[in-house]
Amino acid sequence: MQTSVRSMPSAASAAMVVALSAGLLTAITPTAHAAPGASLPFTSVEAESATTTGTKIGPDYTQGTLASEASGRQAVRLTSGQRVEFTVPRAANAVNLAYSVPDGQSGSLDVYVNGTKLARTLAVTSKYSYIDTSWIPGAKQHHFFDNARLLLGQNVQAGDKVAFQATGTQVTVDVADFEQVAAAATQPAGSVSVTSKGADPSGNGDSTQAFRDAISAAQGGVVWIPPGDYKVTSALSGVQNVTLQGAGSWHTVVHTSRFIDQSGSSGGVHIKDFAVIGEVTERVDSNPDNFVNGALGPGSSVSGMWLQHLKVGLWLMGNNDNLVVENNRFLDTTADGLNLNGNARGVRVRNNFLRNQGDDALAMWSLYAPDTNSSFENNTISQPNLANGIAIYGGTDIAVKNNLVSDTNALGSGIAISNQKFLDPFSPLAGTITVDGNTLVRTGAMNPNWNHPMGALRVDSYDSAINATVNITNTTVTDSPYSALEFVSGGGQGYPVRNVTVDGATVRNTGTVVVQAEAQGAATFRNVTATSVGSAGVYNCPYPASSGTFTLTDGGGNSGWSSTWSDCSAWPQPGQGNPDPDPTRNLAKGRPATATGSQDVYTPGKAVDGDANSYWESTNNAFPQSWTVDLGSSAAVRRLVLKLPPSAAWGARTQTVTVLGSADGSAWSTVVGATGYRFDPATGNTATVTLPSGTNLRYLRLSVSANTGWPAGQFSEVEAYLS
Known part of the structure; x- marks a missing residue:
């Protein structure tokens, strides 16, 4: 599936060189969080x-x-x-x-x-x-x-x-x-060979009817496909309660662009150990040019297959409960490698290798009914050249675990968790979506429709709000050409992205930002570490601009991405430094502010409205009083400027202020102890507070315990700077 058009702010054309990993892609044995991807032969x-x-x-x-x-x-x-x-x-x-x-x-x-x-x-x-x-x-x-x-x-x-x-x-x-290809396997005892029914292993004759006759004769048993090349000219149907077995995918080759096409099956179909090589030279979506189109039925499996030159490897509809797809190779498909097209329950797709797909390599699309309790695990995906490596479009209780995805192109991310529906009726994301132990290498792309980048891992409220619990854990993002983690409402309707936790992520050499937030909503980040960040830690600019903010909650253990891209009118380009770690940008301006109390119209937001003549005043005669601002993301704040209105009518006074900081708005630490700060209209009624080196905070709190000029805390502006 692809992401369609939306209008976004323009950006300069992307041109960059990213450090690349050259050399071997070795056979990997899957272990939890240690070796993502498939165990390859x-x-x-x-x-x-x-x-x-x-x-x-x-x-x-x-x-x-x-x-x-x-x-x-x-x-x-x-x-x-x-x-x-x-x-x-x-x-x-x-x-x-x-x-x-x-x-x-x-x-x-x-x-x-x-x-x-x-x-x-x-x-x-x-x-x-x-x-x-x-x-x-x-x-x-x-x-x-x-x-x-x-x-x-x-x-x-x-x-x-x-x-x-x-x-x-x-x-x-x-x-x-x-x-190292093993010798051809031998015929299983009791099996029915397709050659006994007239199949031609030279590839010259049409073996379609021989395959049908062998399947009919072997009900409850095994159809044996000996070494050779077989031509099948029309799709098989009515396949159920049978095993189709070859001598190995290098030895047994079936030449057809449509192997099985059936809307239903009682199940128990097991297909293994041969190659199906098609003749698909263009993508025609109305044609079922697929290895399997429709349903294999419950309790079925596909393993040890080499699938090449097809439109889609497996386009699965109907009842495929508890299907297992493992140890296969999907090469050179003009569209998806595999798509669970609604109503998949308990499906396991694991330990497969996919290269050069013309759409999503692996997809779940909850059309007509939700895909439920299904997973993509320990798959290796390389070079999907139009869409995503792995895409989850809706569904309930889905897992994407320990996969290795590399080199996505044009319209896709390495992994997309999305409520893009394409058609109705669609079942949005629900329950718990688990994205765990995945490694993404050179994934994400410049989307030509949006004219801005797509992240290596994207959570997208495209057609409806994301209300499922989305847990993204133990992720490695390496050499992303643009951002690492993107939160977006790709349809341009501003639907929120909620209930997201990112826990344990290693980001290395990302071209632009670590977090690309473009939707209203919230996510909590814990133990997310970044090195060699191209532009800034965070891009936080919701689209549409009026749709609401995205809240990044610092859950602790984060490092290397505290800065925020300052200019929402332009997308950061790979390797482009933030135009703003300059001291003239006030991180607090316009940010949400609260206080323990306020007097009349002198509300907390007056201290961050950019107007030095308006001010916050706390409840009178009730020290201590505190004022708090959410900067939106963790930042290495080094300097505060505290102001009172510059009018000479404001007599000189000293306020005793304690500066506190927090990553999550609940656990606070003292940054600067109680200190008296002098405000004098003769010098602009301004006081400067220098914060110690190493201070990183998202929430800034000023606790006022005394004021020699008035029995309340008072600030007309609180400004926070990186230097």
Whole structure:
């Protein structure tokens, strides 16, 4: 799903270079909060970290450029005769290569192992690339890369060299996956082989009816698909109470763009261990060009599959209760990898690898009924080139845990938690939404519709208020080109984002800000640490401007992001310093103020209205009295300026003031002990208070215990500065 148009303040075009992580994407064993992502059977090596006679391109984050869709935002361009040589990281006998060739071209790469040219070559083509989706606002031509795999015909060891050389067609090489492919599995006892029903493993004949006959014959048992290539020309339906099993995804290949298409099933369908490779070359949303379209039924599973060149891997509707989707590869889909399209209950999607999706890689969309008690866990997602890595559109009690998402582009975040409905009837977010242990690398993008950035992790009250409990815990955001955490009402209606807690986040090298707050509402932040922040800690500018403020509650343990972007008329650009840590900006001006009491019309807000002639006056004859202001976010305040009206009618006086600070408005500490401050109209009726170095506070409180000129606390302006 994509985010549609809304009007936002304009920003300068984004151009930046972000420090990139090059090298290996290794097989990861999932453990809680230690190793996010899938446990992979292969190890990936980036072309830009290999040896090459070609030209490295990138890094680039500009929508519509080749490098912006590459893993790591870098790749290597080869012209005829040029090569890229990889050092093999582990024992392997197969390789899968992500590459791009110019539109309309095809060709091959010569392959060398330790300097010796192999007889087999690797075919490359633009056939499945260069997708246009003109009906999607903000979408440019995209989906530039493709994947091609090759069994090397020999074993190579760690440290060996595998090279690819262009032979006439320009080829841009992105990343190579090296894998040790096991031998083909053997037929399970008692299973029904599709070849016994007439299937053609050469791929020449049409095996559709043979598959149907084998499924009918094997009810309650296993349909065996031996090694080979099988052509299926129309979708299977009525699939229930059966296992479809291949000899391994490198050995058994079914060629079809529509494998199963059925609106319902009694369930018990288990599909495993083969490849389904389609011929989808464009995205037509009305066509069910999907591996599975509809329902597998309750208690079903999909595992060990290689799904490629389809519109969507699994577009799931109807009853799929307790479905498990695990250990699969989703490559080069023109739309989503997987979408739970309403009414999914107890579904577990885990330990899958997804690369080069043309929409959300993994999505739950609560259309017609809520997706409930379902989860995306320990998945690795790379290069969704139009929308989000993971998107939750509505639903009840949903979990997104221990996933690794990298390199989103154009219209998406790494993870989106959203009430964008697209269609009705829609079930908004409800219950508890758990977002835990995820790592987001180079995620977030410049949205061409909004003309401003989308954060690595986005909470979006797009079409309705977020009232669910959203717990975002143990998150790592690395090299986000723009912001780390975004809270927004993307439809421009100003719906609030409520009940959000961010607890335990590590943000490294974010291009602009740590928190991008653009909606009314509130969130509590605990143990959020940031280093190398590009512009400022917080951008807090609700849209529309009149929709209300977003309250950031400092729950303690936060560091590295106390500053606030000062200019709501312009979006911060990557690496652009805040135009305002200058002493002329008063952090307190216009902020919400309260007091223990006030006299007549001399209310607390008079001390932050920017008018030195209006003033707050506390209840008379009732010391001590206190006045408090919420600065909106934690700030390293260094200086206070306290004022009384400058009129000579205000005689000189001394007020005894204690300065207190708080992160959450409930637990207070003394910043400056009780001190007498002299206010004299001859010198402007102004007193300056210097706060100690290291002071960070969101809530500022002035407690007045005495006043030699009047039996009350009095301030016409309280100003707070960073220096």
